[in-house]
Amino acid sequence: MKKLLLVLIGICFVCPSFAGTKCDRTPEGYETNCVHIPGWKDPDLTITEEDMKGMVYVTLAQERAFKKKQFEQALENEITARMYQDRVPTREQAIEDILAGVPRKVR
Incomplete structure (x- = not known):
């Protein structure tokens, strides 16, 4: 646990030091x-902002509605399969x- 905490603290203090550092890259991918x-x-x-233009953000309500629609479609498929393949007489x-x-x- 102490090692993990030490690594996380190290990442917090080491990563910002690379901000603003411009390096050339060799064909092998090394920085020089x-x-x-x-x-x-x-x-x-x-x-x-240009990268973000094509991204789609889904709200929780939209995600719930999408999952509900998927569930209802799967339920309808299962009901249809039972009625025709298993010869169940009614939907109920x-x-x-x-x-x-x-x-x-x-x-």
Whole structure:
């Protein structure tokens, strides 16, 4: 536990030191010729407004509605399968079987 805490503290104090450091990259991916420039941000590591334009944000209400719609569609598919494949006479009987946990008949 102490090691984990030490690592987290180290990350908090070490990472900000790289902010504003501009480096050239070799073809192998190593950084060379690093220079500290105050206020400079690496475009590979910085999200801009232009990057955010295509992103879609989903609210909790939208996510709940989407999951509800998926559940209702899956329930309808299960009812239809029980009525036609298992020859359940009514929709209500199919729903009762689903709620009771009766497995579908395998043919």
